Amino acid sequence: METTRKKFNLRRFAIATLVLYIVFLIGPIVGLDVPAVYASIKSNPLQLVQFLIIGISNGAIIAIIALGYTMVYGIIELINFAHGDVYMIGVFTSLTVLSLTGTLESKDPAKIVFGLILALIVAIVFCAVLNATIERLAYRRLRNAPRLAPLISAIGMSFIIENIGLMWAAQAWLVPSFGTTGGASQKSFPDMLGILFTSLGWDVNLLASTGIALRLTIKDVMVIVLAVVLMVGLYLFVQRTRLGKAMRATAQNRDAAKMLGIDIDWVITATFLIGGGLAGAAGLMAGLYNNTAWWFMGFRAGLQSFTAAVLGGIGNIAGGMLGGFLIGLLASFSDGYLNARWTNALVFATLVLILLFRPTGLLGEQTGQKA
Amino acid sequence: MKNIRSGITFGIIGGLLTFLFGGWSVAVIGSLMGVGLGMGLSGKLERKNPLEIAKSVLPTALVAGAILVLLSLYQNNFVQEAIGKRPAVEKIVINANLIAFLGTVLFTTLLASLHGLPEKQEQRWKMILLGLLIIAFPFVDKLTALRWTAQIIFALIFVILGLGLNIVVGYAGLLDLGYAAFFAIGAYTTGILSSPQHGIFMNFWLVIWIAAGMAAIWGFMLGAPTLPLRGDYLAIVTLGFGEIVPVLFKNLIDVTIKEPLTCWILPGLFKLFGAKTTMACITLIEHEDLTAGEKGISPIGRPVIPFINYEFQSSNPIPWYFLIIAIILLSVFIIRRLRDSRLGRAWMAIREDELAAAQMGINPVRTKLAAFAMGATFSGFAGAFYASYIAGIFPSVFDFSASIIILCVVILGGIGNINGVIVGGLVIMTADRLFLPALKDFLASLLTHTVLPSISDPVMQLAVKDNANPILYRFLLFGLTLVIMMAVRPEGLLPNAQVRAELHPDETPVVEAETPKTNKAKKG
Numbered sequence: 001m002e003t004t005r006k007k008f009n010l011r012r013f014a015i016a017t018l019v020l021y022i023v024f025l026i027g028p029i030v031g032l033d034v035p036a037v038y039a040s041i042k043s044n045p046l047q048l049v050q051f052l053i054i055g056i057s058n059g060a061i062i063a064i065i066a067l068g069y070t071m072v073y074g075i076i077e078l079i080n081f082a083h084g085d086v087y088m089i090g091v092f093t094s095l096t097v098l099s100l101t102g103t104l105e106s107k108d109p110a111k112i113v114f115g116l117i118l119a120l121i122v123a124i125v126f127c128a129v130l131n132a133t134i135e136r137l138a139y140r141r142l143r144n145a146p147r148l149a150p151l152i153s154a155i156g157m158s159f160i161i162e163n164i165g166l167m168w169a170a171q172a173w174l175v176p177s178f179g180t181t182g183g184a185s186q187k188s189f190p191d192m193l194g195i196l197f198t199s200l201g202w203d204v205n206l207l208a209s210t211g212i213a214l215r216l217t218i219k220d221v222m223v224i225v226l227a228v229v230l231m232v233g234l235y236l237f238v239q240r241t242r243l244g245k246a247m248r249a250t251a252q253n254r255d256a257a258k259m260l261g262i263d264i265d266w267v268i269t270a271t272f273l274i275g276g277g278l279a280g281a282a283g284l285m286a287g288l289y290n291n292t293a294w295w296f297m298g299f300r301a302g303l304q305s306f307t308a309a310v311l312g313g314i315g316n317i318a319g320g321m322l323g324g325f326l327i328g329l330l331a332s333f334s335d336g337y338l339n340a341r342w343t344n345a346l347v348f349a350t351l352v353l354i355l356l357f358r359p360t361g362l363l364g365e366q367t368g369q370k371a
Numbered sequence: 372m373k374n375i376r377s378g379i380t381f382g383i384i385g386g387l388l389t390f391l392f393g394g395w396s397v398a399v400i401g402s403l404m405g406v407g408l409g410m411g412l413s414g415k416l417e418r419k420n421p422l423e424i425a426k427s428v429l430p431t432a433l434v435a436g437a438i439l440v441l442l443s444l445y446q447n448n449f450v451q452e453a454i455g456k457r458p459a460v461e462k463i464v465i466n467a468n469l470i471a472f473l474g475t476v477l478f479t480t481l482l483a484s485l486h487g488l489p490e491k492q493e494q495r496w497k498m499i500l501l502g503l504l505i506i507a508f509p510f511v512d513k514l515t516a517l518r519w520t521a522q523i524i525f526a527l528i529f530v531i532l533g534l535g536l537n538i539v540v541g542y543a544g545l546l547d548l549g550y551a552a553f554f555a556i557g558a559y560t561t562g563i564l565s566s567p568q569h570g571i572f573m574n575f576w577l578v579i580w581i582a583a584g585m586a587a588i589w590g591f592m593l594g595a596p597t598l599p600l601r602g603d604y605l606a607i608v609t610l611g612f613g614e615i616v617p618v619l620f621k622n623l624i625d626v627t628i629k630e631p632l633t634c635w636i637l638p639g640l641f642k643l644f645g646a647k648t649t650m651a652c653i654t655l656i657e658h659e660d661l662t663a664g665e666k667g668i669s670p671i672g673r674p675v676i677p678f679i680n681y682e683f684q685s686s687n688p689i690p691w692y693f694l695i696i697a698i699i700l701l702s703v704f705i706i707r708r709l710r711d712s713r714l715g716r717a718w719m720a721i722r723e724d725e726l727a728a729a730q731m732g733i734n735p736v737r738t739k740l741a742a743f744a745m746g747a748t749f750s751g752f753a754g755a756f757y758a759s760y761i762a763g764i765f766p767s768v769f770d771f772s773a774s775i776i777i778l779c780v781v782i783l784g785g786i787g788n789i790n791g792v793i794v795g796g797l798v799i800m801t802a803d804r805l806f807l808p809a810l811k812d813f814l815a816s817l818l819t820h821t822v823l824p825s826i827s828d829p830v831m832q833l834a835v836k837d838n839a840n841p842i843l844y845r846f847l848l849f850g851l852t853l854v855i856m857m858a859v860r861p862e863g864l865l866p867n868a869q870v871r872a873e874l875h876p877d878e879t880p881v882v883e884a885e886t887p888k889t890n891k892a893k894k895g
Contacts (some may be wrong), residue, residue, distance in 0.1 A: 021631060021632075024631035024635055024636070025628060025629075025630070025631050026628070034635070035635075078603075079603050079606075079607065137854070138854050138857075138858070141858060142857060142858070145857075145861065146873065147602050147603065148546050148602065148603075148606075149857050149861050150857075151546065151602075151603050151606060152546075152778070152782060152853050152857050153853060153854050153857040153858070155548070155775060155778070155850075155853060156849070156850040156851065156852065156853025156854035156857065157850065157854055158850070159772075159775060159846045159847070159849055159850030159853070160846075160847055160850035160851060160854065161850075162846060162850075163843075163844060163846040163847040163850065164847075166843065166846070167838070167843060167844075170837060170838070170843070171834065171838075172830070172833075172834070173830045173831060173833075173834045180833075182837075183843070299771070303610075303611075303614075306607065339622075341618065341621070341622050342618070342622070344614060344615075344618060345614070345615045345618050345619070348611035348612075348614060348615055349611075349615070351607065351608065351611055352596060352608050352611055352612075355600055355604050355607075355608055356596060356599065356600075359600075359604070
């Protein structure tokens, strides 16, 4: 017993050494220059805090999208591939509402606030309905099919929604700011919060008066506050309400829940409605925060938030939030200290590592034969 | 009666296709339609005397041909004017339509009546006929100036990719969403080994094997970490690899590899203990531009036929066409042998039930790795051919959408069925490469001559004009293919009997009765 254990450890040690060697050998290609990063942190420690702020804000958005993945996976064990694209539609919906109400050109604070609230509501409702429609059209009839069938259907749905976004971004008659460059180019999402605060006569950077060389803008605060409100709301909803209880029951055992008189179809539809609504809210937040709208943005966001959901433990709401913030930080530090072009690859590498070494995630429970 | 209905359907579809292409296309479409109709009918008929079968399908063939010619004449005399083009010369019209009619009737009756022969002979004659058609196609295409061959070659590249993915998804049941990565690896291997980028100009006939081997090695290496995963987690991880590989190729433009022990670890240790060193740092590669990033590698060497020293030209697609046909034949041969081998049966056992297969003595690790490596090999072939044919490669070609298009090919044709995948690849890629551009031109000229002048608002006019562009909707097409196929016919157009039985557990006996004998023989 003792010898086998020792041998085993030696092998692990050898593999770990080899992996470390390769990482240090290949690392510099991707910009992993440890001494340079160390020097950069030492010379400018505030930058670290800045990346932390950016990471948490982006992480908040990722966490909200991740909640949609994790809820759907928890209840029907399906990776809703189209979810990231529903979020993209959320960005375009809110941009269109802002444009149609004339908020984009206005400098009147009351009008801007009204426009933003209207955009939030419309984006939430539209994305919720869209997500539930996707479920009705593409997933419901495949609920008892072999497992790969709904996944392939979900990928197809994702393509369809992306294409709808591509078409939407080409409609200059609907939103004049899209311009005539066609749907494939990135569109700008005006910085409405900045305009709002400037028109009120306040400084956008909340730390400007303190003299600290950091930017903590109203956008960061808004995103984080809104995210926390939504998460707490969702948590209370799932834990306290009757429908939330029905959702948890369905997630645990669909057949047993059905026998106890729970309307499974309605519970699943409700899950998709909530997930879609959250994605819509995240769409407005991301648009206001990152100031871009692009038909392909749902793909990257979707993969980051799926990774977040897996990192936190898929099916676990608190885990989804935690994973979101962690992935946001990872992406932000990678953007800052490595190179932005490797961020996606890094997030993927994280996903692969989690799935291989801890498929249940950080907070997940044993989920049986899923991984 | 039922046969006549399918004749009408074929005739209408073929006729509508002539709306888009015009000119001589009707003759080619008519002949191809005849082949399709004949093949389709022969599966449904009873085995009788060939003459009797020919008699019984003749009305169907005549109806199909007549509808085709009527629609084609309508196109030439009315539609052409509506889209602002002059009708074709009368001589061409008469000849083309005559050939179309005769071709439809002849091929339909001929192929259907072959069903009257004994099974083996029927197969052989069908093969011979199809072979002749495949050989004749590029020459007919050149004579009729349709210029379809260059596009068909793309379809055939995707047929090879589909065949490779079919090993992974269809036989071994591992959903791989990053298959384009191996296509990229094959293409980039070719690009690096036969282009001025690194000053290496290897012979194409050697490079194609190196590319296939390289893809196989990477299939093995990327397959290894995914072994413990199943189902959708496997899909996501392969998707991740599929995303990382093009990113790598895009960003390997300034490669510097320093040996870590001398450059990092020892100096770090010395520094830690306060000692000063002047150790030489070993640099393996310094500032090497491996893949030229977004610019892409070009030009890439072309194949040269030895002895007669004929170099393939991009202006003449016919040699390329025959090269890719040869690669497909080789691939089909290898894949058939693999499928019927011990390894192939092990793949299917793993697909059906991994646990049970492992209990029966199949090594799941080795079997799965073999599936990944073999699947990747064929995309290595496709990648090498693609790089050489396009004479330039760009990282954006190999992104997620390419993987999904290949998946579409497999799903549409029929998971696990070689013939199905070939049909699926041809349908999807001809739709993408031939049909959509033609439809775009057709719609554009139709709109300019009908609707657009009546719209007064210039903004709306522009919006209508821009939105009537079907090429914008190509992702929609692929997405719809996946969703609709999954909802309506998850087993694909030409299903593998096993997969079909699995997807429709409640109607198994009916399926057994319906499955034609030929299918079973193919399944092996």
